[in-house]
Amino acid sequence: MQKCKIGIIGFGTVGKGIYKILKSKNDLHPILKDIEIVGIAVKNINKKRDTKLENNLLINDPYELIKDPNVDVIVEVMGGTDIARDIILKSLKARKSVVTANKAVIARYGNEIYSTAAKNGVYVLTEAAVCGGIPIIEPLKRSLKSNQINKMVGIINGTTNFILTKMSNEKADYEATLKLAQKLGFAEFDPTADVEGHDAADKISILSELAFGGKINRVSISTEGINQIDIKDIEYANKLGFEIKLLAFSERNAININDSLSLNIWVGPSLIPKSHPLATVDGVNNAILIDADPLGEIMLYGPGAGSGPTAASVVSDILNLQSSLTKDTKSIDPLLSFNFWRDCHIIESNQISKKNYLRIICLDSPGVIGKIGDIFGKNDVSIESIVQLDASQNKAEIVVITHEVSNGKFEKSKKEINALSEVELIASQLSCI
Amino acid sequence: MQKCKIGIIGFGTVGKGIYKILKSKNDLHPILKDIEIVGIAVKNINKKRDTKLENNLLINDPYELIKDPNVDVIVEVMGGTDIARDIILKSLKARKSVVTANKAVIARYGNEIYSTAAKNGVYVLTEAAVCGGIPIIEPLKRSLKSNQINKMVGIINGTTNFILTKMSNEKADYEATLKLAQKLGFAEFDPTADVEGHDAADKISILSELAFGGKINRVSISTEGINQIDIKDIEYANKLGFEIKLLAFSERNAININDSLSLNIWVGPSLIPKSHPLATVDGVNNAILIDADPLGEIMLYGPGAGSGPTAASVVSDILNLQSSLTKDTKSIDPLLSFNFWRDCHIIESNQISKKNYLRIICLDSPGVIGKIGDIFGKNDVSIESIVQLDASQNKAEIVVITHEVSNGKFEKSKKEINALSEVELIASQLSCI
Numbered sequence: 001m002q003k004c005k006i007g008i009i010g011f012g013t014v015g016k017g018i019y020k021i022l023k024s025k026n027d028l029h030p031i032l033k034d035i036e037i038v039g040i041a042v043k044n045i046n047k048k049r050d051t052k053l054e055n056n057l058l059i060n061d062p063y064e065l066i067k068d069p070n071v072d073v074i075v076e077v078m079g080g081t082d083i084a085r086d087i088i089l090k091s092l093k094a095r096k097s098v099v100t101a102n103k104a105v106i107a108r109y110g111n112e113i114y115s116t117a118a119k120n121g122v123y124v125l126t127e128a129a130v131c132g133g134i135p136i137i138e139p140l141k142r143s144l145k146s147n148q149i150n151k152m153v154g155i156i157n158g159t160t161n162f163i164l165t166k167m168s169n170e171k172a173d174y175e176a177t178l179k180l181a182q183k184l185g186f187a188e189f190d191p192t193a194d195v196e197g198h199d200a201a202d203k204i205s206i207l208s209e210l211a212f213g214g215k216i217n218r219v220s221i222s223t224e225g226i227n228q229i230d231i232k233d234i235e236y237a238n239k240l241g242f243e244i245k246l247l248a249f250s251e252r253n254a255i256n257i258n259d260s261l262s263l264n265i266w267v268g269p270s271l272i273p274k275s276h277p278l279a280t281v282d283g284v285n286n287a288i289l290i291d292a293d294p295l296g297e298i299m300l301y302g303p304g305a306g307s308g309p310t311a312a313s314v315v316s317d318i319l320n321l322q323s324s325l326t327k328d329t330k331s332i333d334p335l336l337s338f339n340f341w342r343d344c345h346i347i348e349s350n351q352i353s354k355k356n357y358l359r360i361i362c363l364d365s366p367g368v369i370g371k372i373g374d375i376f377g378k379n380d381v382s383i384e385s386i387v388q389l390d391a392s393q394n395k396a397e398i399v400v401i402t403h404e405v406s407n408g409k410f411e412k413s414k415k416e417i418n419a420l421s422e423v424e425l426i427a428s429q430l431s432c433i
Numbered sequence: 434m435q436k437c438k439i440g441i442i443g444f445g446t447v448g449k450g451i452y453k454i455l456k457s458k459n460d461l462h463p464i465l466k467d468i469e470i471v472g473i474a475v476k477n478i479n480k481k482r483d484t485k486l487e488n489n490l491l492i493n494d495p496y497e498l499i500k501d502p503n504v505d506v507i508v509e510v511m512g513g514t515d516i517a518r519d520i521i522l523k524s525l526k527a528r529k530s531v532v533t534a535n536k537a538v539i540a541r542y543g544n545e546i547y548s549t550a551a552k553n554g555v556y557v558l559t560e561a562a563v564c565g566g567i568p569i570i571e572p573l574k575r576s577l578k579s580n581q582i583n584k585m586v587g588i589i590n591g592t593t594n595f596i597l598t599k600m601s602n603e604k605a606d607y608e609a610t611l612k613l614a615q616k617l618g619f620a621e622f623d624p625t626a627d628v629e630g631h632d633a634a635d636k637i638s639i640l641s642e643l644a645f646g647g648k649i650n651r652v653s654i655s656t657e658g659i660n661q662i663d664i665k666d667i668e669y670a671n672k673l674g675f676e677i678k679l680l681a682f683s684e685r686n687a688i689n690i691n692d693s694l695s696l697n698i699w700v701g702p703s704l705i706p707k708s709h710p711l712a713t714v715d716g717v718n719n720a721i722l723i724d725a726d727p728l729g730e731i732m733l734y735g736p737g738a739g740s741g742p743t744a745a746s747v748v749s750d751i752l753n754l755q756s757s758l759t760k761d762t763k764s765i766d767p768l769l770s771f772n773f774w775r776d777c778h779i780i781e782s783n784q785i786s787k788k789n790y791l792r793i794i795c796l797d798s799p800g801v802i803g804k805i806g807d808i809f810g811k812n813d814v815s816i817e818s819i820v821q822l823d824a825s826q827n828k829a830e831i832v833v834i835t836h837e838v839s840n841g842k843f844e845k846s847k848k849e850i851n852a853l854s855e856v857e858l859i860a861s862q863l864s865c866i
Contacts, residue, residue, distance in 0.1 A: 028581055334756050
């Protein structure tokens with residue numbers, strides 16, 4: 001087997017995990033012995049590190065590795081967007097394949113990066129960028145390619161799933177649980193990207209491009225986080241037989257426009273029936289359900305983040321490149337490369353159809369449920385259940401779960417309900433599957 | 434993209450599924466258009482078929498397809514063992530790669546088949562042979578290769594899972610449920626291979642070879658089926674918080690002999706805690722949990738059989754071969770091929786350690802639980818719970834669940850318990866995880 005010589009850029013959690021696998025005394029497949037680290041580029045060579053490195057692997061300048069004719073593959077695990085993008089593009093232009101764990105860069109600059117790779121006859125592999133250790137990118141590029149993918153729905157952010165699991169199990173409020181997650185290292189100091197849903201939106205954007213074959217306009221993904229979740233909603237959901245999870249959703253829509261495939265893509269906190277396979281996915285675990293024809297429904301479940309799982313995905317990508325090195329380099333492997341093969345567009349938010357959960361605070365007066373029901377009926381919104389749950393000081397909390405309905409009709413109903421004199425506040429709104 | 438010309442041998446459920454995908458009007462990746470069917474070999478050309486075929490694709494003699502220089506890949510979906518083995522070997526010797534859905538042949542003749550493929554510079558791909566549509570063979574050969582696999586445990590036979598799910602949900606007995614499964618087409622007329630566990634043993638043998646890298650002696654896999662399961666055991670298990678599933682289990686053992694890796698492999702009906710991810714896998718679905726280092730635990734879940742899912746796996750294997758056709762054929766792709774890289778052996782049954790469930794029918798006399806407890810204690814068998822569950826006509830049923838213990842110590846205890854004058858019968862014994 002030909003040696004595969006890699007340059008690693010970044011030596012944080014993932015970088016250290018990669019080093020650990022390659023130097024491991026574990027009982028690994030012999031093919032792993034043929035991966036050789038040429039250098040590791042870091043910001044500060046002299047920083048004290050808990051991982052002891054062999055030889056003088058650390059260098060300061062990542063561009064040295066890109067220029068080094070000895071290096072076959074660049075492994076970008078530094079994070080961030082602008083410099084990482086530059087490093088990835090320059091590596092590809094230097095005809096070096098790239099492995100990256102950087103979902104933010106791929107979600108934003110995927111188009112430019114995929115086409116630069118193709119133009120230069122090399123590859124960019126991204127298994128570690130989505131759902132840590134779960135094999136999901138490779139199945140989309142290979143095993144599932146014999147199918148028409150219809151829908152993907154998943155729990156693909158570990159931080160928010162940890163927080164929601166804790167809130168649900170311990171009836172704790174959001175702020176306190178976020179602080180705990182930060183203390184335990186499951187949430188970052190600035191948790192915005194996770195708790196506001198942007199990280200999940202990055203990932204569902206990458207997965208949708210691979211599954212449906214067209215460029216996704218990342219900024220059009222309707223995104224809500226968990227930072228508005230009230231413990232009351234979790235309690236009510238549990239009472240009614242649901243769990244609340246932050247879901248990423250992507251579905252093929254029947255109506256296409258000018259040969260461009262319509263997709264319904266959103267990220268948001270959602271009620272899931274307790275019997276649903278995704279309902280038992282707890283803590284920092286991730287899972288993704290894929291509905292495909294003729295395959296049916298499969299679920300891939302596992303650790304969504306962490307040094308070991310993410311590094312394992314990076315190293316398996318390196319193995320894919322190593323095996324491609326032995327081949328006639330003039331031909332590109334169509335299952336390893338990725339190119340868009342069609343146009344896609346995200347349908348507008350008011351065209352999205354889904355089930356909804358609504359919590360309304362109103363006066364505890366006998367006719368109010370009827371009035372709310374009338375408004376939904378008039379607007380053609382079919383209701384699955386409407387329950388009055390909590391009442392105190394003349395006030396009542398009413399929870400409504402609708403059947404699937406377009407956002408347009410639902411928003412119109414909400415406006416009319418809000419205008420009822422008995423209604424004080426629409427306290428929260430969530431999706432349901 | 435180079436055309437990939439295939440010859441299909443067999444046109445039963447899976448063969449028809451393949452034809453349907455390749456002629457599908459679904460929205461599939463354009464790469465699928467480059468697969469061309471040269472011919473389909475069947476026993477009887479004139480048999481009436483519900484699938485209408487284009488042109489004159491049907492032929493009588495499978496060996497004609499093997500000899501045809503126009504054919505790149507042979508797809509063996511005829512089933513059976515002896516003729517299928519001959520067809521696979523002759524195809525490989527004619528330097529044609531093979532895709533097969535035939536677990537019985539691979540479990541028995543894998544060694545001969547893998548080495549013939551390697552010797553002739555071609556591949557044999559088997560995704561459809563295990564767990565129908567679930568991507569499991571490819572992840573073991575690719576994504577998971579950066580890990581040390583420690584354990585695999587799965588529900589990998591759809592027929593028995595359908596029967597056990599029905600028995601559990603409807604408190605129906607085994608014989609009646611088997612008949613229903615046969616009527617619905619989920620069990621064959623001769624159900625032996627499924628209900629006695631041999632099909633699951635075939636599959637865990639194939640998976641273990643891929644995961645651990647050594648040849649498995651298929652006949653040494655300790656195999657029990659579900660044909661002895663009493664509805665009483667399912668009721669008691671449910672009462673105690675468990676489901677009963679037919680599990681296939683394969684684990685790396687700490688003690689190796691002469692550099693040969695020791696493996697603990699068995700197939701048997703087992704109690705699973707209801708909170709365990711495998712407990713909710715119902716009906717004809719399959720799922721497999723893989724515990725690996727540094728990855729952690731992942732689960733792959735989906736339809737374990739059926740025309741569409743199995744055909745989707747066959748076609749994705751064909752795509753893998755198609756992409757290899759464009760390459761320099763002198764080099765073999767180490768991730769697509771499979772060779773044993775070490776020795777493995779299965780530990781003897783009395784060395785296996787596991788948790789056990791035992792149902793004992795005895796006289797309803799006050800001292801009997803104490804006597805049973807004493808025997809286990811004396812033999813160093815630690816008990817998780819011992820419960821007297823049903824009593825009638827002076828008889829009692831006692832259910833014991835042990836902690837993990839070697840089969841040797843457990844069997845010795847059983848013998849002594851059987852000899853107690855109060856004990857009438859050890860009615861059943863199951864594994865627990």
